[in-house]
Amino acid sequence: MTGTDPQLSRTALEVAPLLLGAVLTVHRGGATVAVRITEAEAYEGEADPGSHGFRGRTARNSSLFGPPGTLYCYFTYGMHHCANIVCGSEGRASAVLLRGGEIIAGEPEARARRRNPVRARDLANGPAKLAQALGLDLTCDGLHLDTQYTGTGADNAAPGRLWATLSPLPALAPPGVKTGPRVGVAGPGGSTDYPWRFWLEGEESVSAYRAATPRRRPRPAGRGAHTD
């Protein structure tokens, strides 16, 4: 697979189900971890209220507006990273968020990155878990699939020693694909009008569904303090 892969030059809604069952391989710091994608969410650019591109291009999301095949990695909730694969066409901010997957190679490395001893099913059953298991963070933002990273030494891998590849996508989505509302997206972009989450039925590595939770008021005391 090369540069701007035509397989990814279509809408996120089309690409997301095709990604299910595909294998993303990341080589970093001398280790290779491969994940079979079992869950993904589509974000359709500036027309999608749930998308980071909805409010236009910023320094944070500029990779999202890159050519198809670009990795858009962002930092969220003060401690987590998530990874998207940009699709559609350059400048459109269309991307698929990788929400869950099964580690099929490099499990020891993935476990080491995940720090806590966890069950295999818990290694990548969530967007931040998957990014962590693969070693994806802000230093990978803007990396193009199949292109060796040659950026600054800010990351913990030697320059030129980081790359990611995606297995060829099938013409049709695999059997057993289910759809539902996106996870954690508040407002109109998260309503059932946008059932743009796709997963493989029966897979253990699919993350648990959580509706968007409105931010709670800070409590005067520790947990358990009543709200009134």
Place this chain on the structure above:
DNA sequence: GCTTCGATCTTCT
């Protein structure tokens, strides 16, 4: 097993 809530900090309004 399921539910609830705090941690943590960047980004945007």
Place this chain on the structure above:
DNA sequence: GAAGATCGAAGCG
């Protein structure tokens, strides 16, 4: 100043 494409520990049944 508030919200956020989350996670994991603690509490409860």
